[in-house]
Amino acid sequence: MSGLQVDLRVPGRVEAAFEVARGEVLAVIGPNGAGKSSLVQALAGLVPAEGTALLDGRDLLALPAKDRHVGLVFQQQLLFPHLSALANVAFGPRARGTGRAEAERVAADWLERFGLGDLGHRRPGQLSGGQAQRVAIARALATDPWLLLLDEPLTGLDVKVAMALRIELGRHLAAYDGATLLVTHHAIDALTIADRVLVLDGGQVAQVGTPAEVSQRPRTEHVARLVGLNVVREAETLVAFPPEVVAVSLAPPEGSPRLRWEGQVADVSPHGDAVRLLVHTTGGPDLIADVTPGAATELGLAPGRAVWLSAKETAVRRYESHPDDWGTVSP
Incomplete structure (x- = not known):
C-alpha cells in the first residue's frame, strides 16, 4: 500500500496502528488527553516514538524531522512574525534548496489559491485569524509534502470564518495526492472533510471507520456527544x-x-x-x-x-x- 502505515508508541501517551492511503484524509478525534497531539508530534519528529511509520516505504521514525517530507499546521499559526505572508509561504521551498524567484512564484501561487493574492506583502500581525491560518496551510502545502498533518487547524476561529475555511480546506485536500491526518474536536470536520475517522481514547485506538459508520454507531461516549x-x-x-x-x-x-x-x-x-x-x-x-x-x-x-x-x-x-x-x- 502506498501512503502511510503506522504502528507506533509514545510511551505513556499513545499507542496506535492504522493506515492512510495517498489522497485520503483521516480525521483523528477523541477527548482531551487521548493522545491526538502526541501522535501528530511523533509523526512530525517533535517527540521520540517507538515502532514504525512507513510513508511510501520509508520509515519516518528513522529519519530526522527535516528529512521526513511532512507538512505541519498547528492551531496556533506559528508564522514568522518578521516575514511577510509571501516570505512565510516561500520559506519551506527555500529551506529545501529552491531558488528565491521560484520559491516566491510557488508561494504567490498558493496565496492566490487561498484568496490571499493581494495580501502577500502583509506580516502576520496585519492579518486576521482566518487569513493567518490560510497562510499557515499554504505554507505547509507549498513544500509539496508526502504527508500533511493538521492539528486543530480551525480551532479558535470565528464560526463563520471557520466554516468558510473548512470548505476551502476540503477543496484543497480533495486535490492533494498525499496522505492527510486531520486532528479535530469538531464533528463537522470529521463528517465533511474526512474519508475515514480514527477515534483515540485513553491513548488507544477505540474505533476506525467511515464518517457514517462512526457517527451512526459510536463506540465511545465522547464520539456519541460529538455527533x-x-x-x-x-x-x-x-x-x-x-x-x-x-x-x-x-x-x-x-x-x-x-x-x-x-x-x-x-x-x-x-x-x-x-x-x-x-x-x-x-x-x-x-x-x-x-x-x-x-x-x-x-x-x-x-x-x-x-x-x-x-x-x-x-x-x-x-x-x-x-x-x-x-x-x-x-x-
Whole structure:
C-alpha cells in the first residue's frame, strides 16, 4: 500500500496502528488527553516514538524531522512574525534548496489559491485569524509534502470564518495526492472533510471507520456527544439513540419501557427550538435529552432536579460492541 502505515508508541501517551492511503484524509478525534497531539508530534519528529511509520516505504521514525517530507499546521499559526505572508509561504521551498524567484512564484501561487493574492506583502500581525491560518496551510502545502498533518487547524476561529475555511480546506485536500491526518474536536470536520475517522481514547485506538459508520454507531461516549447521540453499553451490545427520543418525567415512567434511568439534571441549555438537558444517571452514563421549553418550565427542570429518563425500544439502534465487528442494527 502506498501512503502511510503506522504502528507506533509514545510511551505513556499513545499507542496506535492504522493506515492512510495517498489522497485520503483521516480525521483523528477523541477527548482531551487521548493522545491526538502526541501522535501528530511523533509523526512530525517533535517527540521520540517507538515502532514504525512507513510513508511510501520509508520509515519516518528513522529519519530526522527535516528529512521526513511532512507538512505541519498547528492551531496556533506559528508564522514568522518578521516575514511577510509571501516570505512565510516561500520559506519551506527555500529551506529545501529552491531558488528565491521560484520559491516566491510557488508561494504567490498558493496565496492566490487561498484568496490571499493581494495580501502577500502583509506580516502576520496585519492579518486576521482566518487569513493567518490560510497562510499557515499554504505554507505547509507549498513544500509539496508526502504527508500533511493538521492539528486543530480551525480551532479558535470565528464560526463563520471557520466554516468558510473548512470548505476551502476540503477543496484543497480533495486535490492533494498525499496522505492527510486531520486532528479535530469538531464533528463537522470529521463528517465533511474526512474519508475515514480514527477515534483515540485513553491513548488507544477505540474505533476506525467511515464518517457514517462512526457517527451512526459510536463506540465511545465522547464520539456519541460529538455527533449528538447517547450511547449506552449493555454487556456486549451498544445502544445508541438521539436526545429527542428521550422522555423526561419526575416519577418512574408508567408502563414498561425497556430502557429507563433515574438521575439528576446537571445542566440545562437552549438547543435550537428545544431545551437540552444533561443528566447524570445513577450508576450509569451521562445522557442528554431534548424537551420543549414548555415542558422544561412545567417540570421545573433545573440543575439538581431529580428526574427519570426513558426511551422506547423501537427508537434505539443496537450493535455489537467489539471494535472489529460493526454488528447488525436491531429493527
